[in-house]
Amino acid sequence: MSRSLRVAVQMDPLESVNIDGDSTFAMMLEAQARGYELWVYPVTTLSLVEGQGHGGRVQARARPVEVRRERGNHATFGEEQVLDLGQTDVILMRQDPPFDMGYITATHMLEHVHGVGGGRSLVVNDPVAVRNAPEKLLVTHFPHLMPPTLVTWDTREILAFREKYHDLIVKPLFGNGGAGIFRIKPDDENLGALLEMHFARSREPLMIQRYEPAVRQGDKRIILVDGEPIGAINRVPATGEARSNMHVGGRAMSVELTARDREICESIGPYLRDHGLIFTGIDVIGNWLTEINVTSPTGLQELDRFDGINSAGLVWDAIERRVLA
Numbered sequence: 001m002s003r004s005l006r007v008a009v010q011m012d013p014l015e016s017v018n019i020d021g022d023s024t025f026a027m028m029l030e031a032q033a034r035g036y037e038l039w040v041y042p043v044t045t046l047s048l049v050e051g052q053g054h055g056g057r058v059q060a061r062a063r064p065v066e067v068r069r070e071r072g073n074h075a076t077f078g079e080e081q082v083l084d085l086g087q088t089d090v091i092l093m094r095q096d097p098p099f100d101m102g103y104i105t106a107t108h109m110l111e112h113v114h115g116v117g118g119g120r121s122l123v124v125n126d127p128v129a130v131r132n133a134p135e136k137l138l139v140t141h142f143p144h145l146m147p148p149t150l151v152t153w154d155t156r157e158i159l160a161f162r163e164k165y166h167d168l169i170v171k172p173l174f175g176n177g178g179a180g181i182f183r184i185k186p187d188d189e190n191l192g193a194l195l196e197m198h199f200a201r202s203r204e205p206l207m208i209q210r211y212e213p214a215v216r217q218g219d220k221r222i223i224l225v226d227g228e229p230i231g232a233i234n235r236v237p238a239t240g241e242a243r244s245n246m247h248v249g250g251r252a253m254s255v256e257l258t259a260r261d262r263e264i265c266e267s268i269g270p271y272l273r274d275h276g277l278i279f280t281g282i283d284v285i286g287n288w289l290t291e292i293n294v295t296s297p298t299g300l301q302e303l304d305r306f307d308g309i310n311s312a313g314l315v316w317d318a319i320e321r322r323v324l325a
Contacts, residue, residue: 005089005323007031008039008062008121012048012095019074023300023312024094028067031314039046039083040065043095043102048109058085058113085110086119089323095124097295100135100173123322125278125294130194133277136173136207138292141271145264145289150208155195158208162191167211170194173204214286221253221299223311224280227269227300228317232257232312233302252299254306260287268292278322279315 009028017025031038041062049057064078085091091110097103107127114123139146150161151173160166162184170191172180184191198206218234234255257265261284268289272280281297283290300311 003024003324004034004037005031005036006043006318007036007090007092008060008083008085008088009092010041010095010110011059011092012042013042014040014065014067014075017074019071021301023298024092024296025067025074026067026300026304026312027092027094027315029069030310032067034316038065038231039063039088040077041083043106046106046109046320048112049178054250055164056112058109059083060085070071086113088121089120090319092128093125093127094296097135097174097294102297104131116325118324121317123317124276124278125133127273127282129277129290130294133275133292133294134174135293135295136171139289142268142289145267146209147212147285147290148210151205152208153199155199156194158191158195158206160253161208165210169209169211171207171209172198172202173207185211186294209290212285212288212290213282217286218253218255219290220261220284221248222257222261222265222271222282222284223299223303224265224269225281225311225314226278227271227273227320229257229262229265229266229269231259231303231307231309233306234298243267248320252302252306260284279317 009023009024019025028038038247039062041060045061047059049059059082061080062083063080066076068074070185091113093106093110095103095106110123110127113119113121114127116122137151140151148165150157152158164190166186168184170182170184182194184194215237215239218236220232220234222232223230230254234253235250236253237250264284268282277294279297281299283293285322303311
């Protein structure tokens with residue numbers, strides 16, 4: 001690296017992160033170890049000021065920060081300032097979903113400064129690609145890798161899908177952390193009530209997928225950096241739970257990549273790399289790709305503990321290649 005980088009991190013409150021599991025915190029520790037200048041701000045302080053530069057100045061009320069792996073004392077903040085994000089080198093867009101209109105608006109605002117140099121900052125991941133790649137919809141561009149899947153508002157289509165596949169997983173399209181995901185078994189009488197409840201509260205369609213029994217052996221999270229897999233963790237559902245997300249009690253375990261995993265990564269890797277999706281996490285159950293996570297992927301610290309690598313360092317290596325080329 002020829003120079004230090006000025007890095008702004010757009011995230012949920014740093015004060016409340018789990019320092020032993022949070023991937024953003026791991027990336028900040030690595031950035032600091034490389035001598036980068038770190039700033040942090042919440043998305044709610046983001047502003048687009050029109051009439052300057054090529055399309056407007058994007059700014060945020062940010063604080064300089066130092067981080068350390070010390071429970072209860074993991075961050076020291078400087079005084080809040082209005083930071084011109086076009087004067088940074090890298091912006092990490094790391095606030096958690098849901099992928100709602102607030103999230104989409106943030107991508108539109110950051111698009112004004114995304115780039116490299118000249119009043120532009122590399123946004124990771126590319127805000128245009130993030131906006132165009134809702135995690136449960138991006139995967140549908142690779143149907144040969146997916147289990148049977150339906151995305152619809154039409155309850156008749158959902159009932160026909162159930163008649164064909166019997167055992168289903170029902171997902172909200174824009175949720176996260178396993179929230180709102182249901183398994184509907186063949187003898188479950190609650191599907192109609194579930195659909196009524198969802199469509200009474202939301203104008204969004206649902207994703208319906210065939211239930212894959214292989215999830216009992218784990219839902220594999222594979223981390224890709226610039227389209228290349230760097231490792232995986234296996235998330236095993238808790239007893240009595242259909243969801244494997246660690247937010248709802250899933251247990252992380254070490255796992256090796258299979259030939260099928262590598263085939264999946266080779267199929268989607270060029271798309272991720274070409275669209276500036278530098279840090280992504282995909283979910284694989286058995287032989288099937290179920291999601292491509294591009295908004296705020298997790299799993300770096302678990303991967304490091306199992307494989308003895310520095311995964312945040314690999315992410316920053318990829319970022320440096322783009323910024324300092």
